[in-house]
Amino acid sequence: MSANDRAGTLDEAVEQAAPDAETSVAVSHLTVSFDGFTAVDDVSLLMLKGQVHFLIGPNGAGKTTLVDALTGLVPSTGTAMYDGMDLVSMKTNKIIRAGVGRTFQTATVFDELSVLQNLDIAGGVHRTAWRLPFRRRGVPDYVEEALETIGLSALRDVPAGILAHGQKQWLEIGMLLVQDAKVMFLDEPVAGMNADERDETGELLRRIGDERTIIVIEHDMDFVRNYAEWVTVMHTGKLLTAGTVEQVQADPRVQAVYLGTAADAAVEGMGGH
Numbered sequence: 001m002s003a004n005d006r007a008g009t010l011d012e013a014v015e016q017a018a019p020d021a022e023t024s025v026a027v028s029h030l031t032v033s034f035d036g037f038t039a040v041d042d043v044s045l046l047m048l049k050g051q052v053h054f055l056i057g058p059n060g061a062g063k064t065t066l067v068d069a070l071t072g073l074v075p076s077t078g079t080a081m082y083d084g085m086d087l088v089s090m091k092t093n094k095i096i097r098a099g100v101g102r103t104f105q106t107a108t109v110f111d112e113l114s115v116l117q118n119l120d121i122a123g124g125v126h127r128t129a130w131r132l133p134f135r136r137r138g139v140p141d142y143v144e145e146a147l148e149t150i151g152l153s154a155l156r157d158v159p160a161g162i163l164a165h166g167q168k169q170w171l172e173i174g175m176l177l178v179q180d181a182k183v184m185f186l187d188e189p190v191a192g193m194n195a196d197e198r199d200e201t202g203e204l205l206r207r208i209g210d211e212r213t214i215i216v217i218e219h220d221m222d223f224v225r226n227y228a229e230w231v232t233v234m235h236t237g238k239l240l241t242a243g244t245v246e247q248v249q250a251d252p253r254v255q256a257v258y259l260g261t262a263a264d265a266a267v268e269g270m271g272g273h
């Protein structure tokens, strides 16, 4: 089966799984090479609007590099069509303005600034440059809304640096909300969180996922099982398979790639209950 055929099959699978969903990002033959090493190898996949989509795979599979390519951080070949634009040929700031945002494994909030100030700065992405230096009265509605959605209204005036680990990740998600990101890539959002924080994060993704496209890179298989609507599996830069959690868990190829890797814990998770 050629790469083209396989991509076609997987695209059909995702479309069949959610026939009414609109395609948000259509990635086609995406490839990223570093000095002759191919980190992402001819990957084609669809990301649908309203779907919480998980990207999994053993360490070094190419997940972060794929997201780096779609957010303008590394050069790539192929195409990634979003709202009539090809993300592959766009610079990071233009991608953000187009409504595609991401978080990183390590939170990137400004610790000395308050929660509100962090959100206000992030929201500045969509304010015209000449207005930025002026103080505006009150808190804009979209910032209030984001604060409420991420559950940090009561902590709006505390420095972001004193937030708990989970709260910082929620603030990062809030920063994407005020940027009006329609597509959000989240890199291991629940790493280091306790069980309650993980559940709250999952519920948050469900709440904000209805009108957006959320793509989560994740190793925590319990989290994947509980919150994934669609799972794409990568291995050695290639797309291995995609499907519902049940389909992916039952796929012997997926079990095989996890065996003997550093992600043994994930295998236990994938093996069942």
Ligand SMILES: Nc1ncnc2c1ncn2[C@@H]1O[C@H](COP(=O)(O)OP(=O)(O)OP(=O)(O)O)[C@@H](O)[C@H]1O
Binding pocket: 034, 037, 039, 057, 058, 059, 060, 061, 062, 063, 064, 065, 066
């Ligand atoms: N800037 C770079 N230069 C050279 N090689 C790189 C670079 N960035 C990533 N790689 C390599 O590309 C491969 C894919 O890495 P990547 O971080 O995308 O994997 P991943 O699936 O996100 O892994 P993890 O789950 O461990 O975060 C790895 O072999 C990595 O060493």
